[in-house]
Amino acid sequence: MASIYxxxxxxxxxxxxxxxxLEITPDTALTDFINSAARKAGAPAVxxxxxxxxxxxxxxxxxxLAAALRDLGIAKGDRIILVxxxxxxxxxxxxxxxxxxxxxxxxxxxxxxxxxxxxCRDSGAKLLVMQEETAAGLDRSFLKxxxxxxxxxxxxxxLLPKDHPVPSLLKAIRKVRFPDTMDMLSLVEKYRDKKVExxxxxxxxxxxxxxTSGTTGPPKGAMNTHGNIAFNARxxxxxxxxxxxxxxxxxxxxxxxxxxxxxxxxAALAGIPVVLYYRFDPxxxxxxxxxxxxxxxxxxxxxxxxxxxHPDITKRNLSSFxxxxxGGAPVSEAVVKQFEALTGLYLYNVYGMTETNSPSxxxxxxxxxxxxxxxxxxxxxxxxxxxxxxxxxxxxxxxELNPGEVGEIVDSGPIIVPGYWEKxxxxxxxxxxxxLYTGDVGKMDEDGWFYVVDRKKDMIxxxxxxxxxxEVEDVIYQHPAVKETAVVGIPDSYRGxxxxxxxxxxxxxxNMVTAEQIxxxxxxxxxAYKYPRQVEFVSEIPKTLTGKFLxxxxxxxxxxxx
Numbered sequence: 001m002a003s004i005y006x007x008x009x010x011x012x013x014x015x016x017x018x019x020x021x022l023e024i025t026p027d028t029a030l031t032d033f034i035n036s037a038a039r040k041a042g043a044p045a046v047x048x049x050x051x052x053x054x055x056x057x058x059x060x061x062x063x064x065l066a067a068a069l070r071d072l073g074i075a076k077g078d079r080i081i082l083v084x085x086x087x088x089x090x091x092x093x094x095x096x097x098x099x100x101x102x103x104x105x106x107x108x109x110x111x112x113x114x115x116x117x118x119x120c121r122d123s124g125a126k127l128l129v130m131q132e133e134t135a136a137g138l139d140r141s142f143l144k145x146x147x148x149x150x151x152x153x154x155x156x157x158x159l160l161p162k163d164h165p166v167p168s169l170l171k172a173i174r175k176v177r178f179p180d181t182m183d184m185l186s187l188v189e190k191y192r193d194k195k196v197e198x199x200x201x202x203x204x205x206x207x208x209x210x211x212t213s214g215t216t217g218p219p220k221g222a223m224n225t226h227g228n229i230a231f232n233a234r235x236x237x238x239x240x241x242x243x244x245x246x247x248x249x250x251x252x253x254x255x256x257x258x259x260x261x262x263x264x265x266x267a268a269l270a271g272i273p274v275v276l277y278y279r280f281d282p283x284x285x286x287x288x289x290x291x292x293x294x295x296x297x298x299x300x301x302x303x304x305x306x307x308x309x310h311p312d313i314t315k316r317n318l319s320s321f322x323x324x325x326x327g328g329a330p331v332s333e334a335v336v337k338q339f340e341a342l343t344g345l346y347l348y349n350v351y352g353m354t355e356t357n358s359p360s361x362x363x364x365x366x367x368x369x370x371x372x373x374x375x376x377x378x379x380x381x382x383x384x385x386x387x388x389x390x391x392x393x394x395x396x397x398x399x400e401l402n403p404g405e406v407g408e409i410v411d412s413g414p415i416i417v418p419g420y421w422e423k424x425x426x427x428x429x430x431x432x433x434x435x436l437y438t439g440d441v442g443k444m445d446e447d448g449w450f451y452v453v454d455r456k457k458d459m460i461x462x463x464x465x466x467x468x469x470x471e472v473e474d475v476i477y478q479h480p481a482v483k484e485t486a487v488v489g490i491p492d493s494y495r496g497x498x499x500x501x502x503x504x505x506x507x508x509x510x511n512m513v514t515a516e517q518i519x520x521x522x523x524x525x526x527x528a529y530k531y532p533r534q535v536e537f538v539s540e541i542p543k544t545l546t547g548k549f550l551x552x553x554x555x556x557x558x559x560x561x562x
Contacts, residue, residue, distance in 0.1 A: 003400055005390045010382040010448025015364050018238045022385045024414060028226035029207045029265055030098040032233065034059070036271035044273040046088045047247070047292045048159060049167045053088055055271070060193070062095035067194035068187040069100055069127065072150055076101030076199045079123045079209065081148070082255070083107050083116070083130035086276045089154045089184060090254045091264065093129050098207065098226075101199030105209045105221070106255035109134045113142040120146035123209055123221060123421065129184065131156060132176045140180065153177075154184035156278055169278050203227025209421050210257050210354050221421035224257065228357040231414045233265035235384045239362045240296055240323050242266065248274040249297035249321070251285060258327055261358040262298040262350075282310040290316045296323035298350055298358070301331050302484070302543060308339055309483060309506060318343060323365055325350045327358070329549060332470075333371055333378045334477035351380035351452060355436055356415045359384050361450050372443070372451045374404075376474050379449040380442075387413030390435075391444055397437055403446045406453055411436045441468070458551055460489030460497050467499055467530050469551060475525050476501055476532075479518065481509035484541045487532065488555040501532040502554055504540045 011020050027035075033055075037045075041056030074080065080097045082104060084090045090106075097104050105123045107116065109131060120128070120143065128143070129152045140151065155175050157166065166173075177183065207229050209221035236242065248267045252259040267274040275292050277284050280303060288294065304326060307313055327350040336347045349369055352360040361381035363369045369379040383389040391407040393399040401407040416436050419427030430437055441459070442452045453468045460467040469487035476485040484504040492498035503518060515535035522531035542550040 003390075004403060005388055005400065005444070008383070008388065008448070009446070013364070013367065013382055013448065014385075015241075015366065017241060018364060018385065020385060022231070022234050022238060024227075024231065024386070026203065027230050028098075028201045028203060028205070029229040029233070029268070030095065030201055030226065032230055032265065033095055033268035036268055040271045043271065045267070046091065047273050047275045047288070048088050049277055049288070050164070050291065051159075051161060052273070053159065058088070058091050058095065061092045061188050063099060063196060064188045064191040064194055065092055065096035065184065066099040066196045067191040069096060069102075070196055071191075072127070074100055074102055074127055078102045078127070079105050079125040080127045080129065081105045081107055081120065081123065081125045083109050083111070083128065083134055084154075084254070085109055085131060085156060085278045086250055086254050086259070087131070087154075087156050087278060088159050088276060089129075092188070093184070094264070098201065099196050099199070101201055101205065103206045103209055105211075106260070107211070108253065108255050113138055117142045117146055118218070119211060120148050122218075126150070127152065129154070132178075133173055135178060135181065136176050151181040152184050152187065153181045158185050167277070167284075169281055169284055201226055203230065204418075208257075208260060210255075210260065212354050220423055220426055222257075222354045222417045223419060223421055224260070224354075224357050224417055228415060228417060229261055229265050230269070231386075232261050232357045232359055232384075233269040235359050235362070235415075236262055236266045236298075237269055238385065239359070239364050240325070241365045242270050242272070242296065244270065244272060246270065246272050246295045246323075247292055247320075248272060249285070249289060249294040249299075250274045250276045251280055251297050251299045251303055253279075257352075257354045257358050258298050262325075262327075280306075282306045283312055286310065286312045286316040286318070289318055289321050293320035295320050296325070298325040298327050300328040301326045301335060302549070304339055304347060305335065305484060308342055313342060318345065321345060324348065325362075327351060331378055332474045332477040333376070334474065336378065349378065349380045351450070352415075353438060353440075355417050355430065355438075356411055357417065360387070360389065360411050360415055370445070370447075370449050372445065375451065375453060375468070375471050377451040377453060377470065380452050381450065382448060383411075383450065384413070384415065387411065387415060389444075389450065391442065392437075394441065397432075401443075403444050406441060406443050409438045409440045409442045409450065409452070411438060458488075460487075460499055462489070462492070462495045462497050462499060462529050469499075472499060472501065472522065472526070472530060472532060475522050476503065476518065478525070479513075479521050481505050481513045482518075484549070486541045486549045486551050486554055488551050488558065490534070490555070490558045492533075498534070499530065499532045500534040500536065500558065502536050502538050502541060504538055510537075
């Protein structure tokens with residue numbers, strides 16, 4: 001007899017335009033782009049600040065670069081590292097690599113020599129593509145101890161018109177050439193109109209090695225296949241009701257799975273433009289939404305908090321921006337209400353991870369997310385088409401739990417990566433018989449909506465009671481003076497652990513609220529064992545490179561001090 005999860009109760013909430021099971025075609029992440037380039041060669045593929053590049057231009061430049069890379073010895077299956085911000089060269093290099101059948105390894109430009117050396121060795125990459133300003137700040141002698149044979153550099157200024165003012169975000173950047181590197185656009189020009197033979201990519205071929213954050217050990221390269229990427233592009237296309245009038249706001253880093261899928265892959269599939277502007281900046285984000293009439297994005301909740309607290313939020317025309325999605329971390333209902341009250345925009349949830357190629361659960365556009373009455377958590381959405389998700393017991397992960405019971409979220413379907421690059425033991429632990437054990441704790445209600453309670457490792461045990469940090473955070477966010485908060489457990493001689501909240505206040509509220517008032521605010525709204533006993537005010541909550549709050553660093557700093 002089929003379990004409640006195999007019956008997929010969530011399907012009854014799908015809008016009529018979303019199929020319960022999407023067609024799985026032979027298309028790859030590359031053919032999606034090539035098909036759009038052939039169909040819409042003159043249409044804009046990228047809006048870069050105030051300028052545009054067409055699908056045809058990106059296609060031609062990527063083919064020229066592919067021919068150059070071929071002559072440098074790059075072949076099918078080779079890994080190519082990209083250390084780039086959100087610039088058009090990311091697309092050019094990615095499609096060039098895929099035209100050779102190579103694998104893209106996207107990394108954060110903020111990494112230093114030791115970190116980059118690890119990724120170079122672990123991936124076995126032969127080629128490194130990076131921005132000039134990044135290369136200028138590195139001692140590249142570390143590459144001698146890695147498999148990297150060649151380095152190509154490029155500038156964020158390269159694809160901007162020479163006779164236009166430099167965007168404010170790029171004012172500090174200067175063109176730099178290095179004797180030990182090659183220039184990307186010079187290679188593109190040298191190999192202009194050169195062709196490469198198709199490499200016969202399939203859905204099973206790896207498109208990206210996207211490295212996890214390494215919270216439980218060294219970072220692991222998740223093998224995001226062309227089939228994974230192409231399928232989840234179709235999930236976004238269906239669930240967000242994308243059409244040819246949409247414009248993607250490229251606010252998530254392209255080196256992150258969210259940027260790879262919800263920005264680049266979706267835009268390539270739909271033949272629509274993506275707005276790029278180097279890196280996130282609140283004022284520039286709001287300006288470019290208005291400038292290009294951006295309609296859709298997926299961004300971390302920290303992005304929306306920053307926008308909400310920027311003075312331009314009420315000055316810009318954001319009427320086009322109707323498909324605002326938040327992913328990467330659980331979202332408080334209080335923040336969603338505040339954002340909607342200020343802008344009129346409802347924030348939709350999307351939930352997933354690197355190993356699920358971005359969305360595993362999503363709220364369909366036009367649908368409102370329910371709130372779990374027990375925990376106060378806002379739903380992270382419905383499981384995506386073609387997939388079955390379950391809640392399993394936290395101890396062994398072998399027993400299915402009933403709706404309403406809290407356990408580990410476990411996923412299956414065409415969204416799941418085949419494993420981690422050259423790490424069979426880690427793969428075996430995380431993916432069991434096709435089921436990905438996410439490490440996230442949550443529940444499913446009777447209607448099939450899923451809720452994330454927290455990460456397993458973030459649970460606080462105070463006087464024997466389990467306390468989930470995000471439940472406390474959700475209450476703190478209801479305080480009108482709070483901008484950001486993160487809750488951790490700290491050692492306590494009597495309770496074992498006690499609850500501590502780090503709180504960043506909104507501008508102008510810094511001297512208006514006391515720690516005692518925050519504690520009292522929570523005590524009125526929570527069980528006695530849950531409310532924070534300590535509150536520390538900070539200027540901002542530390543974040544990962546992709547905008548997630550770093551509870552781990554706060555917890556470790558407290559334990560080292562204690």
